[in-house]
Amino acid sequence: HDEMIRHARQVLSDNDRGAYTVPTHGLYPFQWNWDSALSALGFAHYDEPRAWTEIETLLDHQWDDGMVPHIIFHAPDDGYFPGPEVWGTGRAVPTTGITQPPVAGFAVRRIHDRARDSALAGRQARALLPKIHAWHQWFYRCRDPEGTGLVALLHPWESGRDNSVDWDDAFDRVPIDGVGEFTRRDTAHANPAHRPTDGQYKRYIWLVQKFKSLGWDNTKLHDASPFKVVDPGFNAILIRACEDVADLAARLGMEEIAKESRAMADKGVAAMESLWSDELGQYLCYDRAEGKLIPSASIGGVLAAFAPIPKHRITALVRRIEELGEVCNYLIPSHDPRAPEFDGLRYWRGPVWLIVNFMVADGLQRAGEREIIDRIMGDCLRLIETSGFAEYHDPVTAEPCGGAHFTWTAAMIIEILH
Ligand code: DGY
Numbered sequence: 001h002d003e004m005i006r007h008a009r010q011v012l013s014d015n016d017r018g019a020y021t022v023p024t025h026g027l028y029p030f031q032w033n034w035d036s037a038l039s040a041l042g043f044a045h046y047d048e049p050r051a052w053t054e055i056e057t058l059l060d061h062q063w064d065d066g067m068v069p070h071i072i073f074h075a076p077d078d079g080y081f082p083g084p085e086v087w088g089t090g091r092a093v094p095t096t097g098i099t100q101p102p103v104a105g106f107a108v109r110r111i112h113d114r115a116r117d118s119a120l121a122g123r124q125a126r127a128l129l130p131k132i133h134a135w136h137q138w139f140y141r142c143r144d145p146e147g148t149g150l151v152a153l154l155h156p157w158e159s160g161r162d163n164s165v166d167w168d169d170a171f172d173r174v175p176i177d178g179v180g181e182f183t184r185r186d187t188a189h190a191n192p193a194h195r196p197t198d199g200q201y202k203r204y205i206w207l208v209q210k211f212k213s214l215g216w217d218n219t220k221l222h223d224a225s226p227f228k229v230v231d232p233g234f235n236a237i238l239i240r241a242c243e244d245v246a247d248l249a250a251r252l253g254m255e256e257i258a259k260e261s262r263a264m265a266d267k268g269v270a271a272m273e274s275l276w277s278d279e280l281g282q283y284l285c286y287d288r289a290e291g292k293l294i295p296s297a298s299i300g301g302v303l304a305a306f307a308p309i310p311k312h313r314i315t316a317l318v319r320r321i322e323e324l325g326e327v328c329n330y331l332i333p334s335h336d337p338r339a340p341e342f343d344g345l346r347y348w349r350g351p352v353w354l355i356v357n358f359m360v361a362d363g364l365q366r367a368g369e370r371e372i373i374d375r376i377m378g379d380c381l382r383l384i385e386t387s388g389f390a391e392y393h394d395p396v397t398a399e400p401c402g403g404a405h406f407t408w409t410a411a412m413i414i415e416i417l418h
Contacts, residue, residue: 042411149271
């Protein structure tokens with residue numbers, strides 16, 4: 001294991017650009033939001049100042065309305081599409097105009113609570129919590145305008161699970177007219193069979209153009225978007241982050257933040273119940289534009305375990321994961337291998353992602369589900385031993401997929417092995 005940790009640290013250091021890390025050289029040459037926050041967990045085990053810097057840099061690029069963008073284009077790189085000119089958000093340091101799963105609140109609490117330098121941790125947490133809290137408030141204000149307790153995603157890229165089967169039907173309603181010619185760059189860095197399709201890319205870009213035409217005004221985007229999906233995994237991350245912020249803020253004497261965060265978390269947990277499916281034994285996405293649940297057996301509904309959901313729901317999710325464990329060799333597949341849409345190589349339509357395994361296991365830990373946690377963590381280590389620090393892996397064959405030498409995969413290994 002020492003050798004594996006040494007290797008993982010090498011990956012982090014190779015992808016370190018000073019004040020931020022890139023997910024991997026070539027395919028993703030900028031700072032990505034949730035990649036950064038989760039990668040900070042890895043740094044924190046051996047370089048706490050560097051871990052804090054990672055999150056500080058991310059929050060330095062927060063918008064005035066509270067949104068924290070999904071990509072920060074720190075330095076030009078023409079090896080990525082869609083770059084800053086496509087987004088046109090008009091920021092001095094260019095960013096995209098959409099967001100990503102808000103794991104930063106969770107990461108800050110975790111890094112703070114186990115810090116060796118507690119003075120530094122206290123200072124950093126005090127500076128970061130108000131910004132993270134403003135981001136969480138932005139979510140409930142702009143992505144849940146009717147106050148349901150659940151936020152909607154307006155672009156599949158916001159979910160982090162870009163081409164999940166979950167979005168297929170809702171995404172089909174996104175038109176492609178007016179999307180001009182463009183050249184994808186991702187397929188020059190990674191095997192096209194591991195990536196989203198050209199048809200999906202046209203729709204990704206249509207949505208970007210639509211939001212750009214509205215001046216990236218977040219008071220307008222929610223109602224104007226034809227794609228509005230509530231993802232249980234995403235909401236679970238937000239709820240968990242609110243809970244973590246509430247807990248830490250209370251200990252740091254930041255009473256108002258603590259109170260408001262707690263209220264958002266409680267409301268979210270209650271609202272999650274509306275997404276539960278007895279039939280599939282997991283949570284489901286909800287298509288807000290159509291007003292119906294999406295019967296898709298994907299990892300989003302299992303990732304819900306990351307939130308403080310009721311114990312009987314955790315128990316049911318453990319059953320669900322055990323069931324998945326019988327039909328693949330490596331937990332947890334991002335889509336049910338028995339479903340017709342399953343594709344073990346294609347990004348979020350089947351492959352295993354270590355960050356998801358980590359978050360699910362962390363949630364189950366709170367409920368004391370030891371046996372399944374050991375299986376999930378053991379599978380993570382076997383995957384990396386067999387196939388290296390890939391972006392994601394085939395849950396049946398362990399084939400390494402997407403980008404190689406991947407920052408958050410390495411960070412998760414450091415986290416698991418400590
Ligand atoms: C990509 O470019 O594939 C990213 O996932 C978008 O965030």
